[in-house]
Amino acid sequence: MKKFSNLLIKEIRELINKQLIFSLIFTLFIFYFIGQMTRVEAKRAETSRRLGVLDLDRSSFSRGLLDNLRLVRFEIDEFETGDKEEALRLARQKNLNFVLVIPPGLGEGVEKLEPREIETYTFLRSFSLGAARYSEIFRVILETANNYLSNEALKRKLPEISPDNLKKPLKSRDFVIVRDKKAEASASAIAAFMYTQSIFVPIILAMILIYSSQMVISAIAMEKQNKTLETLLTVPISRSSIVAAKMLAAGIVGLVSTLIYLAGFRWYMRGFTGDLTQVAGGLAPIIKELGLSLTTSGSLILLISLFLAILCALALATILGVLAEDYRSAQSLIMPLLLLVMIPYFLSIFTDLRALSWPARIVIYAIPFSHPFMTTQNILFHNYRGIAFGIIYMLAVFIVLVIITARIFSTDRVLTMKLRWRRRQLVL
Amino acid sequence: MAVVLEVEGLRKFYGQFEALKGISFEVKEGEIFGLIGPNGAGKTTALRIIATLLTMSGGKVKLLGYDLKQNPEKFRENISYLPEEAGAYRHLTGIDYLRFMARFYDSSSGKTQEFIERAVAIAGLGERLRDKVGTYSKGMVRKLLLARALMTKPVLAILDEPTSGLDVINSLEVREIIKSYAREGLSVLLSSHNMLEVEYLSDRVALIDQGRILAIGTPQELKEKYEAPNLEVVFRRIVQ
Numbered sequence: 001m002k003k004f005s006n007l008l009i010k011e012i013r014e015l016i017n018k019q020l021i022f023s024l025i026f027t028l029f030i031f032y033f034i035g036q037m038t039r040v041e042a043k044r045a046e047t048s049r050r051l052g053v054l055d056l057d058r059s060s061f062s063r064g065l066l067d068n069l070r071l072v073r074f075e076i077d078e079f080e081t082g083d084k085e086e087a088l089r090l091a092r093q094k095n096l097n098f099v100l101v102i103p104p105g106l107g108e109g110v111e112k113l114e115p116r117e118i119e120t121y122t123f124l125r126s127f128s129l130g131a132a133r134y135s136e137i138f139r140v141i142l143e144t145a146n147n148y149l150s151n152e153a154l155k156r157k158l159p160e161i162s163p164d165n166l167k168k169p170l171k172s173r174d175f176v177i178v179r180d181k182k183a184e185a186s187a188s189a190i191a192a193f194m195y196t197q198s199i200f201v202p203i204i205l206a207m208i209l210i211y212s213s214q215m216v217i218s219a220i221a222m223e224k225q226n227k228t229l230e231t232l233l234t235v236p237i238s239r240s241s242i243v244a245a246k247m248l249a250a251g252i253v254g255l256v257s258t259l260i261y262l263a264g265f266r267w268y269m270r271g272f273t274g275d276l277t278q279v280a281g282g283l284a285p286i287i288k289e290l291g292l293s294l295t296t297s298g299s300l301i302l303l304i305s306l307f308l309a310i311l312c313a314l315a316l317a318t319i320l321g322v323l324a325e326d327y328r329s330a331q332s333l334i335m336p337l338l339l340l341v342m343i344p345y346f347l348s349i350f351t352d353l354r355a356l357s358w359p360a361r362i363v364i365y366a367i368p369f370s371h372p373f374m375t376t377q378n379i380l381f382h383n384y385r386g387i388a389f390g391i392i393y394m395l396a397v398f399i400v401l402v403i404i405t406a407r408i409f410s411t412d413r414v415l416t417m418k419l420r421w422r423r424r425q426l427v428l
Numbered sequence: 429m430a431v432v433l434e435v436e437g438l439r440k441f442y443g444q445f446e447a448l449k450g451i452s453f454e455v456k457e458g459e460i461f462g463l464i465g466p467n468g469a470g471k472t473t474a475l476r477i478i479a480t481l482l483t484m485s486g487g488k489v490k491l492l493g494y495d496l497k498q499n500p501e502k503f504r505e506n507i508s509y510l511p512e513e514a515g516a517y518r519h520l521t522g523i524d525y526l527r528f529m530a531r532f533y534d535s536s537s538g539k540t541q542e543f544i545e546r547a548v549a550i551a552g553l554g555e556r557l558r559d560k561v562g563t564y565s566k567g568m569v570r571k572l573l574l575a576r577a578l579m580t581k582p583v584l585a586i587l588d589e590p591t592s593g594l595d596v597i598n599s600l601e602v603r604e605i606i607k608s609y610a611r612e613g614l615s616v617l618l619s620s621h622n623m624l625e626v627e628y629l630s631d632r633v634a635l636i637d638q639g640r641i642l643a644i645g646t647p648q649e650l651k652e653k654y655e656a657p658n659l660e661v662v663f664r665r666i667v668q
Contacts, residue, residue: 006531014519227515231573234479235532236504412482416442 003237004245011249014222015215020253024260031264038268050075051134052099054087059107065145072141088121097123098134113153118142178290179382185286193283194292194380201302202373204262206345208310209369212254213317213337219246220321221330230415239409247314254310291380298379301387305375308394312368313337315401322408322417344370352377354386365389368397429456432492432584432615433478439486440473440639447473449639450487455584455617460610462630463619464659470639471619472512475588478617479509492583505533508582512589514573518562522553522572525561526579533580547579550605567598574602578609585609587618591625603629623659635663642666 051069053076055062066076077096079087084101091099101119109116122135154163174186223229232242287293294302316337324330344367347353353364353374364370371390378386408414433455440448448470455461463471476482478489480500489496491503516525523544530543548557551571561569570593577585590606591599606629610616620626626633627647635642635650643650643666647659656662 003532006528010517010520010528014517017519226518227511227513228517230476230481230511231509231514231529231576233481234504234507234509235529236501237532238501415481 004241007245015253028264031268035267052077052091052096054079055102056104057102057106061107062102181290183286183289207258209313209341212250213313215250216317217321217330221324221327225326305372309372311398318405341369344373348373368394434490437487441485451641453634458613459631460616462626462633464623464626465636469636479586506583508577509586510577516561522557529576543579547575551575584615627659
């Protein structure tokens, strides 16, 4: 144990170098900076929303419409001119992004149910998501106003019928059923919420897998490049301890680095999505009612699944590391592993892995890293067979990889095995 | 003198190529035994097998009576191997490297400090041991590695081209270190293609070429037998 801890500490010290610390701090700073900036900008955009208005109607209705816009925190810059082109020139001069032109006779038209067209002008100065924001907000306001006006008109014409019943004679009550549990909610809202909540799982998983694997491959390649491996293999410590120390050190450093990256990523995401706990407020009781929140045992199963995937990645990375002749070739050897992680990662984000065609499913199921991407859903939908298969399969793959790794490390192959790209052959 | 290492009919194949064709020799306690021969003769392969790095294709190797195939861990406890092209961890200081290596040989005896003190004396690097290995010259790294190999006073020190790539002054220092340690009862198995160096260092030598041992004896015996002024001439006469 003393010898193992000696080796483990050396491996960790080797991995935690200046470059890693700098890269972690830099990434954290960048994530935090972008997140903060986005949040501040969003807040600023919310507090001061200026728009230009050319009111050619000046009826009590148009004044009421502008008052309502002021109520939803629009700062209105009203043009005194009667000319549309002049108003647009002034808006450009004042750097306004959005201009409303209320036509003459709008109020009268509303009274007579003769629609008039309000013109909107958006100065598109960038292609960012926020560039067309005012136009979208105004569209929603206009829709609400239209709804209100048509309801009022209907009430006047057909006082005995509810306008809402008249416009929507068919109505629906949406229920979601998860296994044997039922709750009144929209399926799309639940799915969207669950997606937002679980989007971090594949990101964490992909990051840990790639990060730790790269560390193991590089650690072995560096031992070869610096000619320290031969000496290490002749000291009185078992070969399996050497392999285990390298894998464990990479796992620990990879995990810690990923958690740090993740904290930064959450800061970054909050800039766009806001605090998820606030969003969860309304749906939380329904999620609980449907049994869609992870219990302690569910979290434990997810952790086991993640842990096994990490072990598989580390074992595979160790074999790939042996193939590397030096640090540079180690960087290219990460590619096959990267592909095995990225395929299920992207598929899990864009589609339901279980809904793929049979041949595609066989390929996906054969990749050990696919299973943890499916575990969260399997746990929530009580697909115990899927969970058990994933765990047993990953365990089997890990055992096979460890046997291969141990065999490589206990024979000449640890020194002689290499992949020669130029000749494209595996030399054993 | 008791026999420390016995090598009998040692063979090694790399695929179809037979690198060692059944070599036999033994190393006695306190003896410096030199394997000499040209590049590709099989010296490093033999040393790597005894150092447990490579597996043998045939024959027997015993250290203190322990069989290599059955007890490789006993070999690792009692040997110390200095490869020809060895390096040390560049991110560690010299002293940290020595401490790291010493701990593998000190599972219960608490001798780590003793090992380090001995290594510091052998290496002769003074305050530079507190600097990172990455800042060392090739000669300094070689001295550090030699100190690492000898600090635990192993039963058998296996040194592959110990003065490889060193200048004259550093080579002389390294040779003196090896000689002085053998005087304390340490057995040394070394290889070199520098036959004059081996002649100076070794008590007995084996001349090896194309995987076969051509002759074994003390340098004096071989020179007399082949009427040669030095081992280089002995080797040329045997090969011819």
